[in-house]
Amino acid sequence: MESTEVRLRPPRELVSAKAIGYWTVRALAGWLIVVAAQVIWLINDGGHAAWHVAGLILTGVLGAAHVIVMPQWRFRVHRWEVTSEAVYTQSGWFDQERRIAPISRIQTVDSERGPVERLFGLANVTVTTASAAGPLKIHGLDQETAERLVERLTEGTAADRTDAT
Amino acid sequence: MTAIENGAGEWRRLSTRMLLIHPVQELLRAWPLLLGLVVAGSAGGHGSWWSLIATGLVILGGLLRWFTTTYRVTAEQVQVRKGLLRRQVLTVPRDRIRTVDVTAHALHRSLGLAKVEIGTGRTDRKNDGVKLDAMNAAEAARLREELLHRADTGAPAASAVRAAELPRETLLARMRPEWLRYGPFTLTGFVTVGVVAGVVWRSLNEAHVDPRRIGALSALVDRFQRTPLAVDVLVVVVALLVVVAVASTLGYLLAFHGFRLTRNSAGTLHVTRGLITTRSITIEERRLRGVEFSEPLLLRAVGAARCIAITTGLRVGRGAERGGSLLLPPAPRPEALRVAGAVLRNDAPFTAPLTGHGPRATRRRFSRALGVTLLVLAATLALWGLGAVPAWTWEAAIAPVPLAALVAADRAHALGHTVLNGTLVSRRGSLVRRRNVLSCEGIIGWNLRRSFFQRRSGLATLVATTAAGRQRVEVQDVPLKEALRVAEEALPGLLTPFLER
Numbered sequence: 001m002e003s004t005e006v007r008l009r010p011p012r013e014l015v016s017a018k019a020i021g022y023w024t025v026r027a028l029a030g031w032l033i034v035v036a037a038q039v040i041w042l043i044n045d046g047g048h049a050a051w052h053v054a055g056l057i058l059t060g061v062l063g064a065a066h067v068i069v070m071p072q073w074r075f076r077v078h079r080w081e082v083t084s085e086a087v088y089t090q091s092g093w094f095d096q097e098r099r100i101a102p103i104s105r106i107q108t109v110d111s112e113r114g115p116v117e118r119l120f121g122l123a124n125v126t127v128t129t130a131s132a133a134g135p136l137k138i139h140g141l142d143q144e145t146a147e148r149l150v151e152r153l154t155e156g157t158a159a160d161r162t163d164a165t
Numbered sequence: 166m167t168a169i170e171n172g173a174g175e176w177r178r179l180s181t182r183m184l185l186i187h188p189v190q191e192l193l194r195a196w197p198l199l200l201g202l203v204v205a206g207s208a209g210g211h212g213s214w215w216s217l218i219a220t221g222l223v224i225l226g227g228l229l230r231w232f233t234t235t236y237r238v239t240a241e242q243v244q245v246r247k248g249l250l251r252r253q254v255l256t257v258p259r260d261r262i263r264t265v266d267v268t269a270h271a272l273h274r275s276l277g278l279a280k281v282e283i284g285t286g287r288t289d290r291k292n293d294g295v296k297l298d299a300m301n302a303a304e305a306a307r308l309r310e311e312l313l314h315r316a317d318t319g320a321p322a323a324s325a326v327r328a329a330e331l332p333r334e335t336l337l338a339r340m341r342p343e344w345l346r347y348g349p350f351t352l353t354g355f356v357t358v359g360v361v362a363g364v365v366w367r368s369l370n371e372a373h374v375d376p377r378r379i380g381a382l383s384a385l386v387d388r389f390q391r392t393p394l395a396v397d398v399l400v401v402v403v404a405l406l407v408v409v410a411v412a413s414t415l416g417y418l419l420a421f422h423g424f425r426l427t428r429n430s431a432g433t434l435h436v437t438r439g440l441i442t443t444r445s446i447t448i449e450e451r452r453l454r455g456v457e458f459s460e461p462l463l464l465r466a467v468g469a470a471r472c473i474a475i476t477t478g479l480r481v482g483r484g485a486e487r488g489g490s491l492l493l494p495p496a497p498r499p500e501a502l503r504v505a506g507a508v509l510r511n512d513a514p515f516t517a518p519l520t521g522h523g524p525r526a527t528r529r530r531f532s533r534a535l536g537v538t539l540l541v542l543a544a545t546l547a548l549w550g551l552g553a554v555p556a557w558t559w560e561a562a563i564a565p566v567p568l569a570a571l572v573a574a575d576r577a578h579a580l581g582h583t584v585l586n587g588t589l590v591s592r593r594g595s596l597v598r599r600r601n602v603l604s605c606e607g608i609i610g611w612n613l614r615r616s617f618f619q620r621r622s623g624l625a626t627l628v629a630t631t632a633a634g635r636q637r638v639e640v641q642d643v644p645l646k647e648a649l650r651v652a653e654e655a656l657p658g659l660l661t662p663f664l665e666r
Contacts, residue, residue, distance in 0.1 A: 005646065005666065006646065006649055006650075006664050006665070006666055007664065007665045007666070008613070008645075008649055008660065008663055008664060008665075009663055009664070009665045011663075081663075083662055085658075085659070085662065086610075086659055086662070086663075088663055094616075094617050095614070095615070095616040095617060096614075096615050096616075096620070097612055097613065097614045097615070098611075098612070098613040098615075099610065099611070099612045099613075100610050100611045100613075100659060100660065100663070101609060101610030101630075102609075102610060102659055105609045105610060129609045129610060129630065129632075130477075130609060130632035131609045131610075131630035131631050131632050131636045131637065132636040133612070133628065133630045133631075133635075133636040133637035134609060134610050134612060134628075134630030134636075134637075136610075
């Protein structure tokens with residue numbers, strides 16, 4: 001409908017395919033906590049067994065759908081691109097967001113790896129500007145790409161010494 | 166140049182008159198505790214001694230603050246040393262100073278003193294900058310002038326220029342007595358009433374007084390129990406409205422009496438105001454990125470509006486004063502438009518017609534507002550059908566539906582945006598309608614947010630990120646094509662490499 005004239009194309013680079021596994025594990029862990037809570041409630045409550053079982057089935061269906069659909073969907077959405085002028089990211093799955101910031105306005109470039117992400121060999125890169133509303137986060141990069149990206153961005157920003165607000 | 170330059174480098178104390186104020190302040194701060202001690206003691210016997218000792222300690226602490234606090238202003242920095250057991254040295258480099266606020270409470274004013282707060286404009290930390298509580302009012306004013314209106318590097322040529330343009334304060338706005346009529350519509354009274362109720366409740370608790378045992382109160386409760394419920398509700402609502410209206414008006418008078426907004430040719434805006442507590446706030450124009458023209462629903466109904474500065478290094482706080490970024494208290498709309506235009510030296514963005522967001526945005530406002538209320542109605546109806554809840558629940562759930570529709574219509578009507586004279590203009594909101602005018606130079610980047618449902622209806626929320634004010638200006642639910650056009654017009658070139666035709 002809106003592809004008649006100008007279109008904002010998605011960023012070029014995909015994140016690492018290993019991220020699908022990581023997102024699956026993370027979502028699964030979240031749902032297991034919910035299931036565990038429900039089971040504990042079921043054991044302590046005694047009565048209303050039918051309601052509890054119905055609740056568990058509902059959680060199972062929702063959880064399975066989320067764990068199967070979300071990582072694939074997210075992998076198709078999460079993209080990034082760095083040009084000599086700007087950083088451009090796309091993230092989310094059900095709700096999506098694209099963020100664009102000029103290289104000249106970058107203030108910090110951080111890379112971060114959680115314990116589970118390390119198992120998968122993944123890293124995140126966060127690019128902040130002077131605005132608290134606009135950090136650009138790239139999740140699920142493989143470690144080597146993340147390192148190269150941080151290096152490239154820090155080189156680019158070190159040249160620019162203005163206030164950037 | 167002035168006394169400050171002459172006394173550069175010397176450690177100085179605050180005004181000796183603070184020896185009178187500090188103990189009183191500490192006592193005021195500690196009074197619920199002291200009251201508790203007195204009441205608890207009256208039952209026990211030795212309590213009066215304990216409360217005397219506590220009072221003495223509090224007063225001593227207050228006196229010590231004067232002896233332990235010293236400050237100095239050098240050519241490069243402002244330093245404050247304070248603390249008795251934990252000595253602290255706070256240092257603020259002078260080129261980092263963004264704001265200097267001068268506040269004088271009733272006590273300060275009675276002794277001719279003023280408190281100086283020096284802000285470095287870091288919004289990410291609570292305890293930023295230093296406080297000098299307090300110095301001679303004239304010295305405080307001089308210090309503010311010195312810290313903010315310094316000529317760069319103090320070269321002789323620069324001081325000559327400064328001397329040439331000495332009469333340099335231009336008045337942009339001043340409060341008129343008739344503005345007080347907007348007081349009742351500001352609703353700040355709700356907060357005041359809440360705070361007063363909180364203090365009363367807390368002191369009753371500290372003093373272990375059971376409210377049911379107070380004669381007048383229980384008599385009142387008895388009377389309410391004899392009258393019909395509808396009458397009680399009406400009486401309470403009317404009484405509350407009157408109290409809130411009076412408190413709001415008083416609050417307006419206290420905060421904004423003698424309000425003046427001036428422009429200093431050295432590149433600052435200067436707000437002074439206050440009846441009992443006077444405040445004097447300075448905003449560097451270099452840091453000003455825009456103005457928010459804000460119309461809360463009730464004020465809009467009586468034709469009033471207020472202006473708030475969008476500036477880096479000044480957090481937008483809550484309450485009537487907006488953390489010091491308020492440029493104009495609730496005032497007649499034409500006056501607010503004039504002031505907003507004068508502050509930015511750019512009238513058009515505040516009066517120009519805006520591009521609407523079209524029927525799909527309107528539909529989205531309605532589906533969001535009605536969706537929730539209808540869902541609640543359906544749920545209560547279903548539960549009533551199952552016999553789980555009484556009938557009044559779904560009857561009560563009907564009331565929000567037309568209200569939500571009205572708000573949705575108003576919100577849809579408010580949506581609008583344009584790019585004009587180097588500014589991005591965006592208007593949205595119903596309960597508080599805001600027209601944000603953000604200088605395009607202040608825009609750092611873009612966030613283009615699209616929820617699942619926004620994608621289906623071809624809409625997007627375009628967020629201009631900025632380092633000033635609330636850190637963002639949102640153009641809500643705008644057709645995607647228009648969002649891209651706006652982004653390209655406001656910051657030409659940033660999006661270009663990512664566009665396809």
